[in-house]
């Protein structure tokens with residue numbers, strides 16, 4: 304008998320998030336995610352994880368309601384169904400995530416967690432890890448970079464966590480030390496766009512002095528003008544392995560790229576397949592950060608890997624605040640993508656709660672071993688899922704709003720890109 308999808312659950316969850324600063328503001332006390340469970344009539348359950356802003360949740364719910372009766376192996380049909388449901392529900396509107404990432408079509412972001420969950424089902428049905436379904440793992444451990452943030456010691460009115468404030472080079476180095484000692488990261492990324500570029504360059508130079516030979520990245524999320532970006536690139540030539548989104552847009556990045564030897568990376572101006580031709584034609588970026596949540600799932604991200612290789616682009620991986628289901632999916636994808644040669648980003652060390660049972664995903668030497676069990680290789684802990692869902696119900700946060708939250712502290716805060 305062909306297995307059919309019998310039920311799909313989408314559970315919004317909230318987990319405590321520290322006050323991490325970025326160009327659009329500051330992380331709220333709660334980060335939201337949605338956990339997708341695809342059940343089949345032969346008793347399998349596949350997992351996916353995605354954003355949980357209200358509008359996204361409504362779209363996920365509409366697709367979840369349409370999935371029962373469909374074949375979990377038929378991923379082309381899944382794509383067609385998502386496009387049909389969203390066309391009906393939203394007229395094909397785009398979507399926005401966190402004030403930084405705007406996509407012209409919501410289809411890829413909505414399709415992604417269902418595709419991951421179906422691949423988890425297929426892996427469980429066939430007894431093969433998801434990395435095998437993507438062509439096979441070319442590495443058995445996936446290296447990640449330590450993701451450093453400028454941050455406050457505590458949320459307004461909240462308790463301090465063990466990390467403390469980080470608003471100058473010494474504190475950034477101390478944060479990096481904690482990341483390297485605790486997780487073993489062999490490369491470091493600083494989220495910039497928070498302080499004037501001069502101060503962020505000084506922090507990178509302090510990291511270079513404290514961690515000689517460790518690859519470094521700076522990502523101001525488009526906070527600088529093209530001219531400022533060129534000046535920063537000149538200063539940090541030979542210091543950073545790449546500059547990520549120094550300035551907004553393909554044209555701005557192309558202007559900078561033509562004037563520096565420092566490779567430019569992006570998870571902002573190339574976030575969908577239609578952005579690749581103009582970016583490649585303009586030679587705007589040398590490295591694309593893939594992200595299966597945004598690009599339409601694991602197979603679409605593997606396709607991106609192939610296109611990147613064809614056109615000589617490097618490949619790295621983008622992260623947003625996430626839990627263990629996403630980490631497992633990221634690890635399988637990175638393991639099965641030969642051209643993904645840069646350490647992946649992850650926000651994982653910043654969270655203190657999860658929904659997956661501990662044990663499978665562990666950082667050793669800054670890398671996570673690729674799970675070898677069937678599917679994603681991780682299981683939901685239903686008690687933890689319940690706790691994080693309850694937190695969602697009571698926390699009051701319904702969408703990521705870094706700028707709105709920042710204005711509760713600094714009313715005149717302006718979240719403008721290219722501000723310096």
Ligand SMILES: O=C([O-])[C@@H](O)[C@@H](O)[C@H](O)[C@@H](O)C(=O)[O-]
Pocket residue numbers: 323324325401403494522524570621622623624648
């Ligand atoms: O978590 C953050 O504040 C990051 O700034 C995130 O929103 C970005 O999407 C991301 O990590 C990036 O690399 O641009």
Ligand SMILES: [Mg+2]
Pocket residue numbers: 522524547548569570571621
């Ligand atoms: Mg980035």
